Amino acid sequence: MSVAVRSSRATTSNTLTAGKLPKGAPWGLLIVSWAIFVGIFLLLKASGTTADFNIVGALFFGTILFDVLIVVISMVVEGGRKAKDRLVTSLVTTAFIVTLLPLVSLIYTVISRGVARFDANYFSESMRNVIGAGGGALHAIVGTLEITAFAALISIPIGLLTSIYLVEYGRGRLARAITFFVDVMTGIPSIVAGLFAFALFSLFLGPAFRAGVVGSIALSVLMIPVVVRSSEEILKIVPNELREASFALGVPKWLTILKIVLPTSIAGLTTGVMLAISRVIGETAPLLLTTGFTTSMNYDLFNDRMMTLPVFVYTQYANQGPDATPFVERAWTGALVLILIVMALNLLARLIGKIFSPKLSRR
Amino acid sequence: MSKRIEVKDLNVYYSKFRAVEDVTITIEPRTVTAFIGPSGCGKSTFLRTLNRMHEVIPGAYVEGEVLIDGNDLYAQGVDPVLVRRQVGMVFQRPNPFPTMSIRENVLAGVKLNNRRITKSDADDLVEKSLLGANLWNEVKDRLDKPGSGLSGGQQQRLCIARAVAVSPDVILMDEPCSALDPISTLAIEDLIEELKQEYTIVIVTHNMQQASRVSDKTAFFNIAGTGKPGKLIEYDNTATMFSNPSVQATEDYVSGRFG
Numbered sequence: 001m002s003v004a005v006r007s008s009r010a011t012t013s014n015t016l017t018a019g020k021l022p023k024g025a026p027w028g029l030l031i032v033s034w035a036i037f038v039g040i041f042l043l044l045k046a047s048g049t050t051a052d053f054n055i056v057g058a059l060f061f062g063t064i065l066f067d068v069l070i071v072v073i074s075m076v077v078e079g080g081r082k083a084k085d086r087l088v089t090s091l092v093t094t095a096f097i098v099t100l101l102p103l104v105s106l107i108y109t110v111i112s113r114g115v116a117r118f119d120a121n122y123f124s125e126s127m128r129n130v131i132g133a134g135g136g137a138l139h140a141i142v143g144t145l146e147i148t149a150f151a152a153l154i155s156i157p158i159g160l161l162t163s164i165y166l167v168e169y170g171r172g173r174l175a176r177a178i179t180f181f182v183d184v185m186t187g188i189p190s191i192v193a194g195l196f197a198f199a200l201f202s203l204f205l206g207p208a209f210r211a212g213v214v215g216s217i218a219l220s221v222l223m224i225p226v227v228v229r230s231s232e233e234i235l236k237i238v239p240n241e242l243r244e245a246s247f248a249l250g251v252p253k254w255l256t257i258l259k260i261v262l263p264t265s266i267a268g269l270t271t272g273v274m275l276a277i278s279r280v281i282g283e284t285a286p287l288l289l290t291t292g293f294t295t296s297m298n299y300d301l302f303n304d305r306m307m308t309l310p311v312f313v314y315t316q317y318a319n320q321g322p323d324a325t326p327f328v329e330r331a332w333t334g335a336l337v338l339i340l341i342v343m344a345l346n347l348l349a350r351l352i353g354k355i356f357s358p359k360l361s362r363r
Numbered sequence: 364m365s366k367r368i369e370v371k372d373l374n375v376y377y378s379k380f381r382a383v384e385d386v387t388i389t390i391e392p393r394t395v396t397a398f399i400g401p402s403g404c405g406k407s408t409f410l411r412t413l414n415r416m417h418e419v420i421p422g423a424y425v426e427g428e429v430l431i432d433g434n435d436l437y438a439q440g441v442d443p444v445l446v447r448r449q450v451g452m453v454f455q456r457p458n459p460f461p462t463m464s465i466r467e468n469v470l471a472g473v474k475l476n477n478r479r480i481t482k483s484d485a486d487d488l489v490e491k492s493l494l495g496a497n498l499w500n501e502v503k504d505r506l507d508k509p510g511s512g513l514s515g516g517q518q519q520r521l522c523i524a525r526a527v528a529v530s531p532d533v534i535l536m537d538e539p540c541s542a543l544d545p546i547s548t549l550a551i552e553d554l555i556e557e558l559k560q561e562y563t564i565v566i567v568t569h570n571m572q573q574a575s576r577v578s579d580k581t582a583f584f585n586i587a588g589t590g591k592p593g594k595l596i597e598y599d600n601t602a603t604m605f606s607n608p609s610v611q612a613t614e615d616y617v618s619g620r621f622g
Contacts, residue, residue: 255476260462
């Protein structure tokens with residue numbers, strides 16, 4: 001009985017129906033397009049035209065082929081309006097894939113080449129007296145962490161207080177001037193920050209003074225404007241109603257800022273600070289100039305040259321020994337460690353953001 | 364506890380724009396006074412001058428005198444923070460602090476001012492304030508839950524409890540019910556009736572029935588046109604204002620002929 005009803009319903013023509021691609025069609029088509037180009041690239045490799053199988057190229061051209069195919073097929077089956085929709089959707093998808101390809105490719109390359117020296121020695125030894133294989137980057141990891149931590153120690157209070165001034169107190173010419181100069185500072189090349197710190201210390205401590213702290217100063221010059229801008233945006237979105245509610249309870253302005261505005265925005269503030277740290281932790285040029293490089297351990301921020309991870313990667317790659325392999329391997333592992341540190345910082349920022357963000361859910 | 368408010372020739376400005384012109388009014392202690400009038404006529408602006416919240420907006424200032432029991436709020440050397448501790452305020456949209464629990468919200472006025480309070484005193488204050496705001500029975504089992512998890516009406520009563528907890532002399536309410544449903548509105552109107560025993564209450568409302576239900580005296584504000592300053596048109600007993608006003612504009616407004 002029910003079968004009969006269903007079949008009769010299916011045969012009745014509905015004036016509202018139109019040609020429609022099956023639900024999984026775009027995905028199937030995407031995979032087919034990729035497969036076609038993977039095949040073409042494999043053929044090219046087999047015929048000797050290309051030396052290597054290029055998976056990134058295959059995926060890229062496969063995606064382009066998919067864009068063309070989906071629009072043409074949709075035009076035929078579904079008509080013009082739907083085809084336009086498919087065109088825009090596929091363009092957005094293509095943009096997403098094109099953005100993702102270099103990122104995935106980069107992570108893949110760094111991991112595959114960096115994993116060779118990702119061992120215990122790498123994290124427990126310096127490069128002192130190492131000429132060929134072996135050695136490690138402990139001195140560079142310690143240097144990077146110390147220099148960045150000190151840079152953060154300088155930049156976070158200054159940056160945070162500046163943004164509080166701009167949002168809560170700043171009116172008129174002074175505030176406008178600060179905003180202008182912060183914007184200008186955001187754009188200064190990092191080498192200029194390095195030169196500034198180098199020159200500043202050379203003025204007081206004699207020529208060519210090099211120490212970790214000089215690098216910290218250079219990094220904080222780069223970091224402060226980032227902290228100011230991100231904190232300013234976060235503080236601005238704290239609703240004015242909360243400030244007024246606090247004022248109406250007879251709470252002075254500074255306490256309102258300290259106990260209402262900052263706690264409400266703490267999650268966003270930490271995220272901004274963490275992003276600023278991630279921004280400067282990979283700087284090479286100013287550190288090369290201000291802290292120099294060394295092969296030995298140096299825990300003292302205020303004395304002598306210090307190695308940092310980006311500089312370590314650079315020196316290993318630039319000054320290869322007779323047998324290049326261990327140097328290149330160390331460079332790749334250095335890059336991998338740097339990426340892992342930044343990733344850990346970002347995860348930490350998200351975690352902190354989640355813990356501190358105001359609880360709005362009804363429970 | 365409650366105090367008399369006298370306002371003499373008050374002009375209120377936003378930078379160069381004069382928003383309210385020449386208001387002179389006396390508000391008696393232990394009464395409810397309602398401000399009514401069309402939107403943009405300066406009711407809320409005027410209300411905010413009564414606890415110096417007006418000057419929070421950049422470029423805003425006033426001329427004239429506001430006396431609370433004879434003390435001029437705008438005299439030289441008056442600390443706005445001390446003024447606001449005596450004159451509490453409840454806003455149009457409920458605004459509990461999102462980072463705080465219900466209990467912390469009620470204690471906010473005490474805690475934020477770094478005053479020490481023992482746990483038992485704090486418990487008493489929370490209970491007393493929430494009882495005063497007719498909210499105790501609804502939230503007594505979940506005082507440590509976030510204040511923003513309550514319904515809109517409960518949030519507004521939490522804000523009233525928060526204002527009451529610092530024991531002010533005057534409570535200003537800026538359209539406290541305009542975002543609430545009739546049931547919550549009724550709860551808050553009952554509450555105003557009770558609070559009247561102890562506090563001087565000034566309420567801005569767009570709801571004529573509400574003004575006639577809760578207030579002892581009513582002030583009608585109006586503007587001549589856009590860009591003109593708002594003026595106090597008539598101020599009298601609520602019964603008189605709604606049955607037999609002396610100014611034609613008031614009668615037109617309360618009877619719904621315009622506005």
